[in-house]
Amino acid sequence: MTFAIRRLVPAGPAPAMLVAFASMCIALAAMTTAAQESAPVPGIHAATGRRLVIRNAMVVYGSRRPPFGPVDIVADRGVITSITPAGSPVSTRRPTTTDAVIDAAGRYVMPGLVNTHMHWHEDRQGIPQPVQYERNLYLAAGVTTTRELGGDFEKSRQWQAQSDAHAIVAPRMLVYAVISRGRNETPEAIRASVRDAARRGADGLKIIALDRDQLEAALSEARALSLRTTAHIGVEETTADDYIELGVNSIEHFYGVADAALGGVQQFPASMNHSNEIHRFTRAGELYAQADPATLRATIDRMVAAHVGWTPTFSIYEANRDLLRAQHQPWFADYLHPALEAFFRPSLDRHGSYFLGWTGTQEARWKTQYRIWMDAVRDFGRKGGLVATGDDAGFIYSLYGFGLSRELELHEEAGFHPLEVIEHATWNGARMLGLDDRIGKVREGFVADLLVVNGNPLENLKLLNPYGADVMVVNGRPAPNDVAVGPGDRVEVVRGGGIEWTIKDGIAYHVPTLLQEVRDIVSRARRPDQVPTP
């Protein structure tokens, strides 16, 4: 089969070949060509108030239905109004000049991604970083809905309103308030802070590292106020057992789950200092190997039975198992803002930058940790548990949006079928956030949060990466890499893939344009007179 590729850039360093490759581009969207990759798209990009028509699309639905198509999709005032076989009258009637029309022939359309664990940053350790940089990157990675789990609450609420009003170019935002008030906080004070968060308009609560009495107070008050809750459990007197029993809605990361299966405490050495991040992240990588497998499975069973969801955020810890990979991601060349670059530099003064003398043994233990942790998440998902995706980027060599793209690959590595992975990132995310009556599926009556992907993401989830992915080209046409080739065939590899359009509320954002803006932000910030000393 063939599919569209956006950026026909040779995988090697030979950009002059771009024009030569342009002629082989098939099924390009009406407004773009490979040679115009970074040109603005007049009339459609970020334009509000238009009816949107996507023609000739193959569809990945969201909730594990097999792909279908080609279809025409019409969205009016931000809502999908019809999905019909390509060329049928309902989608072709009344074409007007105010319609935005995208030809998706050779492309796949799927729901926008839900990033259930992220943070908006306006600086990294005091060095300013424009938040539009992150908004563009998330949209470019296909993220149409975000859940912020800790940030500048009041500012995020303002951005949320601006995003809802389409006054800014940004994904939809849900803003959770953090409940983590230290050891001196009484249960009554915790209850008051939960009430305060509700009064200030929080969409939910992120609970971090509470003692049992504080946790009882937080979760019972949240339940009384119908506030959703999620937890970064940490290494505490409480484990997942407490959170399951007391009714948390979901769990972040890996903390607390294996802790409930230790049959005691983790085997920390006497030299352990939890305030030292080298100590903390070294020992964290030994956690799952110390859990009793049968008890871990029983903990997973209890999570499933109590409808406690899980956002594992595999990608944010990946540097621990493969530091060189994390430090040399190719998109850093064009997309790593100098504020974030400075933040990533090894130092015990910056959260998540603890890579001083990181050893092969530490990596090997983390590799074991990933195997057991991934098996636990797969077990959880197979038993009916709600698995969602989040990237928690802006720390530990994880770049906004690229982190979520990598997260999807790691869900496949954990043993999920690509259809299940996409379900995690779309429909399951919608369910976790309580938005499952309107987003997460390509369905009539649902919000038009859609991605137009250059290629079939089920064939290669890397196609969703904003940087694109290697695509094999045989005799000038993209082909799956198991295609039969003969001695006379011309075989090449190019960088293709990527998302062409990210559509939120029926408004289409042209991803190459968003990415060009990011490259401009980064190159301006890198000018010598612009880079503040950390």
Ligand SMILES: [Zn+2]
């Ligand atoms: Zn986080």
